[in-house]
Amino acid sequence: MTGTARFASAICLVGGLAGCTGPATRPATDPTATTHAPRYPATQARPLSDALVHRRLVLGYSVNHRPIIAIERGDPDSTRRALVVGCIHGNEPAGIAIARALASTTVPPEVDLWIVPDLNPDGVAARTRVNADGVDLNRNFPYRWAPIGAPGSIHYAGPRPLSEPESRILAKLLHSVQPTLGVWYHQALAVVDSSQGPLTPERRYGYATGLPLRSLTDYPGSAVGFEDRLFGPTAFVVELPAAAMTRAQVRRHALAVLTTADRS
Ligand SMILES: [Zn+2]
Numbered sequence: 176m177t178g179t180a181r182f183a184s185a186i187c188l189v190g191g192l193a194g195c196t197g198p199a200t201r202p203a204t205d206p207t208a209t210t211h212a213p214r215y216p217a218t219q220a221r222p223l224s225d226a227l228v229h230r231r232l233v234l235g236y237s238v239n240h241r242p243i244i245a246i247e248r249g250d251p252d253s254t255r256r257a258l259v260v261g262c263i264h265g266n267e268p269a270g271i272a273i274a275r276a277l278a279s280t281t282v283p284p285e286v287d288l289w290i291v292p293d294l295n296p297d298g299v300a301a302r303t304r305v306n307a308d309g310v311d312l313n314r315n316f317p318y319r320w321a322p323i324g325a326p327g328s329i330h331y332a333g334p335r336p337l338s339e340p341e342s343r344i345l346a347k348l349l350h351s352v353q354p355t356l357g358v359w360y361h362q363a364l365a366v367v368d369s370s371q372g373p374l375t376p377e378r379r380y381g382y383a384t385g386l387p388l389r390s391l392t393d394y395p396g397s398a399v400g401f402e403d404r405l406f407g408p409t410a411f412v413v414e415l416p417a418a419a420m421t422r423a424q425v426r427r428h429a430l431a432v433l434t435t436a437d438r439s
Pocket residue numbers: 264267360361362
């Protein structure tokens with residue numbers, strides 16, 4: 176079946192799953208829904224026909240109680256699981272447009288795509304790098320966490336690893352989804368970070384978008400460092416340009432994600 180036909184047959188779920196407080200399994204669908212696709216662990220035989228999903232989940236809430244949304248699209252029993260986070264630093268929001276474009280673009284067959292458009296909605300609302308607690312979420316993850324900065328500093332790592340609801344939400348999602356590819360958007364260096372692991376996905380993404388590869392500093396407590404620690408070197412940072420992107424550029428980046436995910 177072609178990707179288009181598969182998408183046409185997709186099951187569309189728009190659910191409201193609050194909390195994400197269950198055990199470390201992939202997020203459940205709305206228990207009141209009756210038409211959701213069954214989920215199959217990677218260790219079980221694949222069903223004869225793949226049911227596609229398109230669902231929206233509320234993973235939890237920010238410090239100021241803004242919802243943090245995830246959208247799952249594609250084949251939920253696929254072994255290719257890509258996670259895209261559009262924004263973690265609130266004053267670097269360009270990737271949100273790419274995430275939204277991905278939410279309405281046909282996903283290649285055999286790809287399970289998870290999209291978190293905005294992990295730091297309070298920071299985006301306030302146009303600050305940090306969250307509403309003044310914490311740099313990209314220094315708050317538990318791999319190589321260090322007490323960087325002080326309250327009020329834009330690089331403040333927080334009082335302890337995972338002190339923030341936003342980083343806890345994402346850590347729980349990582350354990351649940353176990354992505355084989357992670358793409359995290361930042362601004363504004365206009366490069367693909369080549370500092371983590373095998374470079375094939377980064378090269379593929381850079382080729383598809385025209386962004387050069389450059390090795391950036393691996394900071395303690397970063398989200399990509401944590402994801403790589405959990406699942407091997409599977410995640411990388413894309414530093415978008417400072418200027419607002421055109422529709423064509425947004426589409427190009429969205430297609431780059433799908434091309435990279437299709438081969439992850
Ligand atoms: Zn950033």
